Amino acid sequence: xxxxxxxxxxxxxxxxxxxxxxxxxxxxxxxxxxxxxxxxxxxxxxxxxxxxxxxxxxxxxxxxxxxxxxxxxxxxxxxxxxxxxxxxxxxxxxxxxxxxxxxxxxxxxxxxxxxxxxxxxxxxxxxxxxxxxxxxxxxxxxxxxxxxxxxxxxxxxxxxxxxxxxxxxxxxxxxxxxxxxxxxxxxxxxxxxxxxxxxxxxxxxxxxxxxxxxxxxxxxxxxxxxxxxxxxxxxxxxxxxxxxxxxxxxxxxxxxxxxxxxxxxxxxxxxxxxxxxxxxxxxxxxxxxxxxxxxxxxxxxxxxxxxxxxxxxxxxxxxxxxxxxxxxxxxxxxxxxxxxxxxxxxxxxxxxxxxxxxxx
Numbered sequence: 001x002x003x004x005x006x007x008x009x010x011x012x013x014x015x016x017x018x019x020x021x022x023x024x025x026x027x028x029x030x031x032x033x034x035x036x037x038x039x040x041x042x043x044x045x046x047x048x049x050x051x052x053x054x055x056x057x058x059x060x061x062x063x064x065x066x067x068x069x070x071x072x073x074x075x076x077x078x079x080x081x082x083x084x085x086x087x088x089x090x091x092x093x094x095x096x097x098x099x100x101x102x103x104x105x106x107x108x109x110x111x112x113x114x115x116x117x118x119x120x121x122x123x124x125x126x127x128x129x130x131x132x133x134x135x136x137x138x139x140x141x142x143x144x145x146x147x148x149x150x151x152x153x154x155x156x157x158x159x160x161x162x163x164x165x166x167x168x169x170x171x172x173x174x175x176x177x178x179x180x181x182x183x184x185x186x187x188x189x190x191x192x193x194x195x196x197x198x199x200x201x202x203x204x205x206x207x208x209x210x211x212x213x214x215x216x217x218x219x220x221x222x223x224x225x226x227x228x229x230x231x232x233x234x235x236x237x238x239x240x241x242x243x244x245x246x247x248x249x250x251x252x253x254x255x256x257x258x259x260x261x262x263x264x265x266x267x268x269x270x271x272x273x274x275x276x277x278x279x280x281x282x283x284x285x286x287x288x289x290x291x292x293x294x295x296x297x298x299x300x301x302x303x304x305x306x307x308x309x310x311x312x313x314x315x316x317x318x319x320x321x322x323x324x325x326x327x328x329x330x331x332x333x334x335x336x337x338x339x340x341x342x343x344x345x346x347x348x349x350x351x352x353x354x355x356x357x358x359x360x
Contacts, residue, residue, distance in 0.1 A: 011050035013336075014043055018051060022060055023069055028166030031061065031069040067164070085147035085334050086119045089172070090154060092129040100303065101319045102152070105172070108323040113330065129155055137161050148333050150326070151181070170329050174218040180342070182333065187345035188299070189225035191315050194350060195297050196239070197268050198227035198313065199283045203359030204267035204295060208258060210279075211271055213243040219271065222299060224272040226269060229310050240265065244275070250274060252282050258287065266359065267295045273302030276312065295356040313355035320345050
């Protein structure tokens with residue numbers, strides 16, 4: 001006589017699938033969010049939670065509040081390490097992604113992340129830079145698996161999504177508040193603090209800082225550094241932060257509005273080289289001479305500055321040092337060596353010129 005047939009509970013079968021995935025190293029530091037796990041496993045939330053409770057009792061995972069379920073480190077299968085790993089850089093398709101200094105970084109990584117089975121790819125994915133990028137990011141990560149992601153000029157939503165997924169990442173730029181990734185960035189705070197000091201030393205007490213309404217943390221740090229120098233100066237000085245947007249007409253309207261003021265600023269700090277060239281040409285159309293009536297400093301550099309008159313006072317990114325630090329950070333992450341520093345701030349190089357007038 002045959003005995004009774006016992007069906008394996010669904011929750012137990014789900015825990016087995018997850019247990020095997022954890023041991024294969026399919027996840028990062030955290031499991032996927034419960035809603036996503038439920039959809040992928042095609043089970044209800046009560047069944048999934050029963051499976052998760054079983055894994056928690058076994059010591060495979062631990063609840064971490066809003067961050068979800070953390071995989072206990074001793075249970076994770078180590079991923080492939082350097083060499084023989086896949087590194088991908090995520091970027092959008094904006095013109096800034098094709099600047100020479102950024103192309104140099106990509107070329108540098110492609111040359112040095114080379115070896116048996118080693119791969120480096122640049123993923124240009126505009127859909128991931130929308131206000132709600134989760135679905136696009138999910139498709140990208142599934143179709144293009146990587147041992148390490150380099151996030152270049154990414155949004156707050158992208159950085160937070162990668163952190164929530166527990167994926168291994170480096171931010172080539174400045175992390176947003178609440179994002180804990182290793183990062184490499186220019187020291188914009190120090191650069192703009194120095195720029196304010198240049199204006200003050202040359203007699204300027206009415207200044208304007210022209211931004212593109214950017215919420216990027218690097219730009220915010222730049223504003224803080226500029227204002228900090230003015231606050232700490234023994235001279236009484238004033239600075240106004242002026243947003244000019246991204247479009248050429250808006251930049252020109254902003255310049256016209258500044259020129260119409262009874263006490264217009266005499267020293268203007270401009271963040272990007274493209275905006276600097278627009279302002280320079282627009283001032284020329286208005287008959288205003290840079291370096292004589294208005295003084296300009298550019299926070300960034302551009303090859304065209306070599307042929308611009310008057311000679312541009314600007315700051316040049318130390319590309320070679322940033323590239324070396326980025327490579328060092330990648331190699332540390334892939335080899336499993338805990339980084340001694342979470343954020344590298346690279347100082348820019350000051351290049352003096354003739355675009356800042358010395359006031360009497």
